Amino acid sequence: MKVDVCIVGAGPGGALLAYLLAKKNVSVVLIERTNQIGKTFRGEHLNEEGETILKKYNLFDEVEQLGLLRMEQLEYWHNGKLFKTILPDPEVGHLGIHVPQAHLLQVLIAAAEQYSAFHLMLNTKVDELLQDENGTYTGIKAVNGEEIIIIESELVIGADGRNSTVRKKANLDVTTRKHGYDLLWARIPAPENWEPSIKMALIDDKQISLFSQTNGFIQIGWNIEEGSFPILRKLPFTPFIEQLIVAFPELEQTVRENIQSWKDFVLLDVYSSSSEHWGKKGVALIGDAVHTMTPTGAFGLNSALKDADFLASLIDHHTINQINLSDCATTRKKEVAKIQALQLEKEQSFASQFVVMV
Numbered sequence: 001m002k003v004d005v006c007i008v009g010a011g012p013g014g015a016l017l018a019y020l021l022a023k024k025n026v027s028v029v030l031i032e033r034t035n036q037i038g039k040t041f042r043g044e045h046l047n048e049e050g051e052t053i054l055k056k057y058n059l060f061d062e063v064e065q066l067g068l069l070r071m072e073q074l075e076y077w078h079n080g081k082l083f084k085t086i087l088p089d090p091e092v093g094h095l096g097i098h099v100p101q102a103h104l105l106q107v108l109i110a111a112a113e114q115y116s117a118f119h120l121m122l123n124t125k126v127d128e129l130l131q132d133e134n135g136t137y138t139g140i141k142a143v144n145g146e147e148i149i150i151i152e153s154e155l156v157i158g159a160d161g162r163n164s165t166v167r168k169k170a171n172l173d174v175t176t177r178k179h180g181y182d183l184l185w186a187r188i189p190a191p192e193n194w195e196p197s198i199k200m201a202l203i204d205d206k207q208i209s210l211f212s213q214t215n216g217f218i219q220i221g222w223n224i225e226e227g228s229f230p231i232l233r234k235l236p237f238t239p240f241i242e243q244l245i246v247a248f249p250e251l252e253q254t255v256r257e258n259i260q261s262w263k264d265f266v267l268l269d270v271y272s273s274s275s276e277h278w279g280k281k282g283v284a285l286i287g288d289a290v291h292t293m294t295p296t297g298a299f300g301l302n303s304a305l306k307d308a309d310f311l312a313s314l315i316d317h318h319t320i321n322q323i324n325l326s327d328c329a330t331t332r333k334k335e336v337a338k339i340q341a342l343q344l345e346k347e348q349s350f351a352s353q354f355v356v357m358v
Contacts (some may be wrong), residue, residue: 003027003119004320006140006153008126008166010037012101013287013304014159015108020057020312022118026320029151030112031142033160035123037105044104045211045298046097053305059107066103069196069214070094076353077201080249084353095198096298098213124149129156129169129283137170137282154320156283157311159304162273164289170280172290176273179294179347181206182229184222184265187213188258191250194218201247202354207347208247218251220244221295226270233262270294272340278329286311290329291336296343303339307332 005021007014010032018030046054046068054060074095076084088095112118123144130139130152139152158166167174190212199210206223213219222244224232232240241259245252258264273292278285287304310332314323 001029001149002152003029004153005155005157005315006031006151007157007159008140009158009160010105010120011159011161011287011304012104012108012301013308014157015105015112016305017157017159017286017308017312018118019108019112020308021315022112022115024316025117026315026317027117029119029121031124031126032122033125037109043298043301044099044101045301046099047298047302048092050302050305051097053309059111062107063099063103066106067100067214068103069098069212071096071098071196071198071212073197075197075199077199077247078354080246098211100214126165126169129166158283158285158289159287160289162288162292164285166283167275167285167289170283172275172277172280172285174273174275176271178226178271180226181223182226182270183268183295184224185268186220186259186265188218188220188254190216190218191254199248200353202351203243203247205351207350208244210248229267237261268295272343274336274340284311293340294343296346299339299343303336
């Protein structure tokens with residue numbers, strides 16, 4: 001196969017970029033290693049910037065028709081009691097929007113499929129990057145089942161997440177920073193009459209967050225000491241979960257019914273990363289592949305969408321061979337550095353929200 005651009009990773013960033021390029025009649029193939037879109041868990045919260053990008057391309061209304069949920073307030077709780085509430089800026093109208101990844105990707109892929117310049121390949125894994133005699137990257141060798149696929153392209157985009165194969169194969173640098181905690185995820189049905197909100201509490205000096213989701217669910221994010229889960233899961237489960245019930249008594253029934261062992265949690269190894277070089281001749285990176293975010297503030301999805309929007313604005317048939325990837329990354333690198341610094345500040349100052357109560 002021969003295309004202008006080969007994008008590896010069909011998450012929101014890769015899918016949006018594929019749509020925007022196909023819309024310009026830049027031929028693009030979108031590669032996804034899993035056998036269905038949205039199978040791999042990724043962030044599902046839009047902030048105002050992500051919302052703006054979707055509205056810019058008239059995609060937001062379609063996503064909303066499939067289902068999304070605006071967070072109407074941020075609450076801080078202590079020992080089962082609400083003590084502080086933060087409401088959104090009236091001009092924004094929310095403190096974040098839960099958008100199921102499947103809904104967002106369905107809209108993005110459907111939009112891209114309107115154009116003959118777009119092609120999607122599922123269950124396809126990158127094996128190696130191709131180079132010419134000058135060291136310029138000229139495409140990929142991929143594997144689909146037992147079939148070997150050669151895709152020649154003017155540009156290869158790594159949108160394949162924090163463990164990016166494209167980044168590794170291109171020997172692009174990455175600096176990783178641990179944040180001193182890991183995260184346990186769990187998803188439970190919300191009690192009746194649960195108001196869409198983000199709720200925060202402090203348990204053993206560690207942050208716990210509840211995020212309302214569409215279809216009547218709550219996502220729990222529970223910070224634990226970095227590397228502690230192998231030891232934690234050997235301990236009795238009940239005392240751990242009792243802390244959650246003390247923090248949010250309204251959840252007692254649904255917690256007891258739906259979180260009954262350590263297996264009901266999913267562990268996320270938390271770290272942030274950044275790359276000095278966002279690409280080299282013939283290769284570029286976007287999203288978590290080039291700047292992994294922590295879950296704090298739910299910036300990851302939105303940053304990937306901004307990367308895609310920014311890079312798409314620079315690419316057309318005339319510029320695809322002339323893009324200076326160092327220059328084009330400069331603006332985004334500065335914005336990402338500010339966000340990562342803000343995340344670190346929020347993590348370090350979280351406990352101060354409860355000083356009056358403790």
